[in-house]
Amino acid sequence: MSEPHNRLRLVRAGIDTYQQPVVYMHRDCHVCRSEGFTALTRVLARSGDREVIATLNVVVDDHLALNVAALSEAAWQVLKPDPDAWATFSHAEPPASAAALRAKVFGQRLDDTDFLALMQDAVANRLSDIELTAFVTACAGDRLDNDETIALTKAMLAVGERIEWGGGPVLDKHCVGGLPGNRTTPIVVAIIAAAGHRIPKTSSRAITSPAGTADAMEVMAPVALDIDAMRRVVEREGGCIVWGGNVRLSPADDLLIRIEHPLDFDSDGQLVASVLSKKAAAGSTHALIDIPVGPTAKVRSAAAAASLEARLLVTAQALGLHLTVMRTDGAQPVGYGIGPALEARDVLSVLRNEAEAPRDLRNRALDIAGALLDAVPGAEPGKGRAQAHMLLDSGAALAKFLAICEAQGGFTEPKPAPHLRPVLANRTGRIERIDNRRLARIAKLAGAPGSAAAGIDCRVRIGNSVRSGEPLFQIHAQTPGELEYAFGYATAHPDVFEIGAAG
Template sequence: MSGTPNRLRLVRAGIDTYQQPVVYMHRNCSVCRSEGFNVLARVHIQCGGREVVATLNVITDDRLGADVAGLSEAAWNALQPEADAWAVFSHPEPPQSAPALRAKVFGRRLNEQNFLDLMRDTADNRLSDIELAAFVTACAGERLDLQETIGLTRAMLAIGQRINWGGGPVLDKHCVGGLPGNRTTPIVVAIVAAAGHRIPKTSSRAITSPAGTADTMEVMAPVGLDLASMRRVVEQEGGCIVWGGNVRLSPADDVLIRIERPLDFDSDGQLVASVLSKKAAAGSSHVLIDIPVGPTAKVRSAKSADSLEARLLATARDLGLTLSVLRTDGRQPVGYGIGPALEARDVLSVLRVNPDAPRDLRERALDLAAALLDIAPDAEPGSGRNLARTLLDSGAALKKFLAICEAQGGFTEPTVAPHRAPVLAIHGGHVRDVDNRRLAKVAKLAGAPISATAGVDCRLRIGHTIRAGEPLFQVCAQTPGELEYALDYAAKNADIFGIAEDAP
């Protein structure tokens, strides 16, 4: 077998390439020579009854033998080879969606079948990251019209799993993002489930932000549940908060998100397709969308919010979803913490009705829970707010949240990183504005979300008065090096908080 030119023995490289399968070969190996593979070539790998298309990286030293191929974690998990397994390597067939991709790059409109081909090839890893980046770029801005948005949404929905919860309403909520600390989901899920509704919430992990809902929830309970476990939790407690990547409700979207977020492209069409395909796949019937609007949020103006809202509503109608939109203040962070454990601490503080709980997080969560309860079938219009407040203040929401945590695998109390230091105001005055993006970057440089206990503790708000030398916020890190790295960035960006000096 080892003498066959297109076969190599597989080893686990131990390299995390996130969702992208990568194969590592020595530049003098027989497969590189006989098949004519070059760096970054797409390579079809077959081992036993499994196959994957991976991107080639070439090794120039002797860490790999000429008869060995190393697999990244994503490639290894896709093939799941036995010990000392050999694989067959070949050129992959051209992706069926190549004509559609080229057409979109040159500005042509695509139909639903075109998008179906593209999403199927995306989920099957038949398109390289370069090709996916070209697709994302070609769809960015206003390059997807409404019908294309609907076609893309339907295509994403068609190639993933779908959950059927049986009869009755299934509620859900989603925030379009861009606001540090806006961790309302665990509170809303607890309130809505305590009210007797089903709310199976699938959430994402952070890629370029300091925390995603799944990262924050994972500080308190396991989130990597499979579909059967998710169903068990919902049937038992009425709600859940799990990581969506493990249930594969919209697998093509999970891949596209990996490409979109580092590029930081704003595209209403892709956002709508991403959100609503997952809501429909999760079996949701009534959905609330939170759109924070502010100069450093994802949606920066009322005009942009109008456009996004219209597209969301039209696409939801096509899918048969009942959808409502709530616009919220996106000018500044929500809660005190930015980072998984710090945000988890805020969530618990609100659920426990602590006197010092962040009031903005409490009120925003009540607003969202009320709006979601109000769109439920047979709800009395305007009654949601009183019901939500009663369930929160009585402890019913806390009891339900802890029950959900136990059903998902057990509750853990969050802790905060040990190395902490304040960032001080250079001069006094009142807070005029906040740069959400740069404040979030401080939390990321401190180690969040990889270090779940790291981040930023920020209590300052627009309109507050501060004196020179008083803390703007506190940085929390797991190591002294990460703390210094974050503090250095904060020092070089002293205008994260816009301070208007008071007149003498």
């Protein structure tokens, strides 16, 4: 049926609604009237042989003509209309997975078929943000058991691409975030690739943090490679560090994360499905998960870490993925810098074996690389760390890192920020605790990650003694306004560093 009464010409609204397709129609247009559409109606738009389900926003003034429908960027990308193309509009039927969603919300267990239907509808944009949120919430806490976690992981894997690397081990690592500055990835990838192994690493940009690995890496080399370019880099150098957003290895995960982050939900089931679906999609055979544990890290207790570890291991086994889990100290930042360029500087400092390189970052990178080398089939157990050490000290890891940067498009030295200001201790004593979350917030107020050079340079550590008036950290910013903004917040929250009695 293509009744003229439900047709409108398509125009581009030029509005980015972050993945959710939105269609804008005038309240008085003949389609709204004949179809009974009102604001937030789920509308099926068909143009040529393409279709998209979009949420309706109703235009009430004369910015939009009566005979057109405007599409948000997400809707435009799906329909890809020709100039002057028309679309027909109708009420969207409930998605096929609506019954499964409802069952989960009402506390029932779902099986493989249910999760597959849900993930298929998700990546086909047939679920509204409201429906995705209901799914995420219904799976939060302990509402996914192990079997459901495995089913969800497999479903997320099934609806995306999966890279095949041919035979042989493919290594990978991942850190369950929450620790500012913990930028081990570029160092680990350089060591593993220098050892002759394959490690095709995709990383995320910051979502709520001052820098993701992709942001820090982008200071030194291009990271927005597509899947073919990534494959060429890995075939040439053994490793890469690219932004996962362009590779889209787990598109279902990208959609769910977009809902989970503003809610700050970090349930084990969803975290495991998110991490392991991406590893498996990347074609990994041997992966290491770093879980920093600390009072202001993402995982806050040993019990929480143990529960997460168990869930990771059982799910990895079901996927045929060899997994090593490493729990690390998450009490304070790692390295000196927090922010893309400052973290990149630390990475280079470690790779260059500079005397002032942050030892905590260096040691963590060696621990992780060593454990990964131990996990490779045929490796002599316990020799991995010594091998990693040798590859780093010899300059082989640095050479490999620079070669990877070249293969990704060329190396660039990080540039410092033009505006600096220290934040001073307001008493003399010993550093007892550091609030990672507040520290990250200051770095963000200073402009990170939007301004790559912005962030924090912090050299004091728990156990260090400081004197009143000595600097606790430096704020780096691109503009004086941002510098003052971050400084204002830092001075209003002197408890970011808890300073005990003078030691």
